[in-house]
Amino acid sequence: MATHAGGLTLGGLVRAFGERRVLDGLDLTIAPGEFVALIGRSGSGKSTLLRVLAGIDHEVTSFERLNAPGKVSVVFQDARLLPWKRVLDNVILGLTGPDARERGRTALDEVGLAGRERAWPVELSGGEQQRVALARSLVRDPELLLADEPFGALDALTRLRMHALLRRLCERHRPAVLLVTHDVDEAIALADRVAVLEDGRIAADLPVDLPTPRTPGSPAYADLRDRLLTLLGVDTGELALATDDRATERRATEGEER
Numbered sequence: 533m534a535t536h537a538g539g540l541t542l543g544g545l546v547r548a549f550g551e552r553r554v555l556d557g558l559d560l561t562i563a564p565g566e567f568v569a570l571i572g573r574s575g576s577g578k579s580t581l582l583r584v585l586a587g588i589d590h591e592v593t594s595f596e597r598l599n600a601p602g603k604v605s606v607v608f609q610d611a612r613l614l615p616w617k618r619v620l621d622n623v624i625l626g627l628t629g630p631d632a633r634e635r636g637r638t639a640l641d642e643v644g645l646a647g648r649e650r651a652w653p654v655e656l657s658g659g660e661q662q663r664v665a666l667a668r669s670l671v672r673d674p675e676l677l678l679a680d681e682p683f684g685a686l687d688a689l690t691r692l693r694m695h696a697l698l699r700r701l702c703e704r705h706r707p708a709v710l711l712v713t714h715d716v717d718e719a720i721a722l723a724d725r726v727a728v729l730e731d732g733r734i735a736a737d738l739p740v741d742l743p744t745p746r747t748p749g750s751p752a753y754a755d756l757r758d759r760l761l762t763l764l765g766v767d768t769g770e771l772a773l774a775t776d777d778r779a780t781e782r783r784a785t786e787g788e789e790r
């Protein structure tokens with residue numbers, strides 16, 4: 533499979549809504565094939581950044597440097613499939629060339645949906661629809677994959693399966709990836725680096741130097757998780773107490789049930 537030359541270099545990006553600079557001189561670099569997770573408090577501008585990079589938001593106030601690859605794919609929280617087109621036709625939407633259908637079939641096979649080419653989107657579960665959205669992105673062989681909370685609407689088990697799938701696909705296709713997520717564990721599970729957006733800039737950028745699969749529980753994992761949560765303004769001491777409270781509550785309930 534192709535390893536792409538195109539990474540992302542972004543310097544001094546400003547995006548204001550009226551007087552308010554949501555992105556305020558933001559710098560971000562993603563090397564070819566690198567997977568960066570972007571976290572930040574609600575309203576910090578994560579989706580705004582993604583929309584700018586995806587070319588959906590054209591009203592960039594200014595930037596100093598922008599070097600983005602030509603082939604960019606985007607995945608959102610909702611799969612955004614066309615309900616009147618079958619699964620395969622959704623995957624190859626807009627693709628031309630005699631091998632488009634074959635490429636679409638291969639992509640569906642890669643996301644575990646071989647045999648569902650002729651299904652209608654409505655016949656698929658939420659997780660399956662998101663697999664179709666991934667296939668639609670990857671069939672375009674993107675140099676940059678932008679993902680905005682792509683697993684946010686899925687149940688915990690499906691989300692874990694999708695993590696494994698996305699890692700596999702990224703290892704094979706090697707696009708540069710920018711994944712927006714609220715979930716610190718998702719960021720650690722998937723990314724090479726985690727960037728924290730605050731006050732319109734990347735306030736911290738931490739490498740994830742953990743062996744894979746990254747299972748919570750190791751001291752290094754816990755340390756990174758704590759650092760990221762602290763950067764997000766979460767009091768990890770309070771969080772531990774809340775977890776203890778829940779465990780105590782659970783033990784009490786289990787005790788009652790016995």
Ligand SMILES: Nc1ncnc2c1ncn2[C@@H]1O[C@H](COP(=O)(O)OP(=O)(O)OP(=O)(O)O)[C@@H](O)[C@H]1O
Pocket residue numbers: 549554572573574575576577578579580581
């Ligand atoms: N079209 C718009 N007009 C005015 N303000 C906007 C517009 N789009 C976004 N904003 C503002 O920009 C800020 C950043 O929004 P954005 O959706 O990028 O945040 P976010 O970090 O993705 O938030 P969340 O984690 O809650 O999804 C918010 O205060 C939002 O109100």
